[in-house]
Amino acid sequence: MSERPGPRLRDDLVELTGYHSPQIDVTVRLNTNESPFPPPPEFVTAWHEHLSRVDLNRYPDRAATDLRAALGAFVGHAGINLFCANGSNEVLQTILLAYGGPGRRAMVFEPSYVLHAHIARITGTGLVTGERRADFTLDTEAAAALVAEHEPTVVFLTSPNNPTGLVESEETVTALLEAVTAVGGLLVVDEAYAEFAPWSPIKLVAEDVPVAVVRTYSKVWSLAAARLGFCVGPSWLIGDLDKVVLPYHLSVATQLAGTVALGWRDEMRARVEAIVSERQRMAAALADLDGVDAFPSGANFILFRITKPEPSEDRGGEVWEALLRAGVLVRDFSRWPRLEGCLRVTVGRPDENDAFLGALKEVLA
Numbered sequence: 001m002s003e004r005p006g007p008r009l010r011d012d013l014v015e016l017t018g019y020h021s022p023q024i025d026v027t028v029r030l031n032t033n034e035s036p037f038p039p040p041p042e043f044v045t046a047w048h049e050h051l052s053r054v055d056l057n058r059y060p061d062r063a064a065t066d067l068r069a070a071l072g073a074f075v076g077h078a079g080i081n082l083f084c085a086n087g088s089n090e091v092l093q094t095i096l097l098a099y100g101g102p103g104r105r106a107m108v109f110e111p112s113y114v115l116h117a118h119i120a121r122i123t124g125t126g127l128v129t130g131e132r133r134a135d136f137t138l139d140t141e142a143a144a145a146l147v148a149e150h151e152p153t154v155v156f157l158t159s160p161n162n163p164t165g166l167v168e169s170e171e172t173v174t175a176l177l178e179a180v181t182a183v184g185g186l187l188v189v190d191e192a193y194a195e196f197a198p199w200s201p202i203k204l205v206a207e208d209v210p211v212a213v214v215r216t217y218s219k220v221w222s223l224a225a226a227r228l229g230f231c232v233g234p235s236w237l238i239g240d241l242d243k244v245v246l247p248y249h250l251s252v253a254t255q256l257a258g259t260v261a262l263g264w265r266d267e268m269r270a271r272v273e274a275i276v277s278e279r280q281r282m283a284a285a286l287a288d289l290d291g292v293d294a295f296p297s298g299a300n301f302i303l304f305r306i307t308k309p310e311p312s313e314d315r316g317g318e319v320w321e322a323l324l325r326a327g328v329l330v331r332d333f334s335r336w337p338r339l340e341g342c343l344r345v346t347v348g349r350p351d352e353n354d355a356f357l358g359a360l361k362e363v364l365a
């Protein structure tokens, strides 16, 4: 008998460590890639006004019709096929509930967003891990060969990639899509940072192409707390996701947040521009620092490696701790395989970025 009542966790999940990003109370928080700006107050007022007119005793619109129509018109054209959920993580989970499961495989290329592998585990989907080159680019020939060998039903690609910041080229996405199509699979491009990047694979979406592009309100729309994500894809894919997801999973408050926010698209674009310009300023400052190797980024964060005296887990961890003592929280990847000595900093407000750069300079001196 074990000491506690109730069933044991599923055998295949016992070894699983839950996803967590430590939240420490500190003045400058640059560790989870949220927007540093709150949403416009006029948006919050408008959202509340809409909410006050809702019949709370009734279930929400199961198909999120208004939100899908408004979003479709925003990202593409009216009639575009969209699926919305509680954060893009629920979109990813629904995709694996539909196309993964026992006897099927998902494929990831590491290093990348850990939730892809994590959700594969919890949905009982087999996982095939492909490797990236040392500079985090994808060897497309090797990737295509791996796809042909393992015939995964779902292949994940994150572009811009998290935590590296790398934007996949159109040639890479197209080549991988070809390989995935040949084995009857689905290519899922996780585009959580789309708005910060120079190009988007969303233009590849078509009825006869097995590709889904996943996006979120968590980063650019300043709405991480609202939990809203969506994917764009062929109608058969959206139909399958609608079949699998729980009925009424998306609350009225969430649906309204997504629809109403689109009225502030100019403000959103201005914030994206401000963040991209800050990212460029930070990249230039990091390039000037001795003992730091920063990777090019098309997102709202920068991955960098501490290289002096040499790149190591311990040195990365030391710098992370010293930054924390200086009141700046970044994300520590230094003990992750393939990311030895690496830290990731979210682009914040100019004053926060100055605090980070100043603290890093002092720590390295």
Ligand SMILES: *Cc1c(COP(=O)(O)O)cnc(C)c1O
Pocket: 033, 086, 087, 088, 089, 090, 113, 158, 162, 190, 192, 215, 216, 217, 218, 224, 227, 228, 229
């Ligand atoms: C932040 C992030 C998400 C966002 O997840 P939500 O559930 O929409 O908050 C998705 N994918 C990647 C790669 C991310 O970095």
